[in-house]
Amino acid sequence: MNTALIVLLAATVVLVGLAAVFLGQETGVAGESENETVKLPQPQTAGSISVEEALAGRRSVRDYGAAPITLADLGQLLWAAQGVTDVRGYRTAPSAGALYPLEVTVAAGDVADLPAGVYRYVPSGHLLYRLADGDARSALAGAALDQSAIEEATAVIAISGVYGRTTGKYGERGIRYVHMEAGHASQNIYLQAVSLGIGTVSIGAFDDEGVGKVLMMEEDERPLYLMPVGKM
Ligand SMILES: Cc1cc2nc3c(=O)[nH]c(=O)nc-3n(C[C@H](O)[C@H](O)[C@H](O)COP(=O)(O)O)c2cc1C
Incomplete structure (x- = not known):
């Protein structure tokens, strides 16, 4: 040659x-390379209790058992919040104009088969995208008036809103729509949690900037709810 x-x-x-x-x-x-994402188990669309039973049994729970929740449980809760349920991209929770301004982030501490870290839920692929390594629960509690439920939970699910996605079409009124949508997602998590024997509480008392920092949120993203989750 x-x-x-x-x-x-x-x-x-x-x-x-x-x-x-x-x-x-x-x-x-x-940044979604293979080793930065965690594929979640296929979500279930049939459960062991009725919607009526879940509604009747829903309560805010702030104390949790020591057992970790499973990755399947976590995936199911995330799917309930914002999972895709239609080939057109529609989700479990309604969204004004189907613009989907909500983001869902997880601070995982003690979830089976999931290293402690901060993860972003990606509804389109039903997967987690890793944002950071390490247990963020106590830092998160620190940004939320030291509420013990956050530190004791096996994981904390955060619902945040990117207002611009909705105000771009609906103007100022879009802000109210984003808040309404956070309520839908939160209630879905509550009801799914009852069905799985998991406790949760919707937490609104926290420092936005502190929570945004711990959970690596974007500039234009505002945390709206924290939902600690743990076995009953
Ligand atoms: C917008 C909102 C904010 C809330 N913030 C907190 C909170 O910061 N900490 C907390 O422990 N519970 C919080 N909660 C839960 C309420 O305390 C709870 O829903 C109420 O006591 C009724 O109990 P139930 O959910 O078991 O029916 C909040 C609920 C809502 C709807």
Whole structure:
């Protein structure tokens, strides 16, 4: 093989490698590489109790058992909050104009088969995208008047809103729509939790900036609810 051919082959290998890296960045959802995501178990669409029983049994629970919740349980709660239930992208909770301004983030501390960390729920793929390693529960409690439920929970689910997605179409009125939608998502989590034997409480008393920082929220994203979850 002559020198020119070797140089040409080497250049081709380098170019193909660069193209793979470039295309990988372009086609993936921001940073969603294999090792940064956790695929959640398929959500169940049949349960052991009726909607009426879940409604009658729903209570805010602030003390939890020591047992971790499973990854399937966590996935089911996230699916209840914002899971996709229709090929057109519609979700478990209604959304004004189907604009979906809510984001769901998890501070996982003691979830079976899930390393402690901060994760963002990605409804389209029913998966978690890892934002940070480590147990954020006590920092989160610190940003929420040291409410013990947050520190004692096995995980904390945060519902946040990106107002611009809705106000872009509905103006100021969109702000109220985003708050309404957080209520829908929160209630879905409550009812799903009853069905799974999991306790939760919707928490609104916290410092927005502190919670946003701990959960690595974006500039235009506002935390609306914290929902600690744990086995009853
Ligand atoms: C908007 C909102 C904010 C709340 N914030 C908190 C909170 O910061 N801490 C807390 O322990 N409970 C909080 N709760 C839960 C209420 O205290 C609870 O829903 C109420 O006591 C009624 O009890 P129940 O949910 O068991 O019916 C909040 C509820 C709502 C709807």
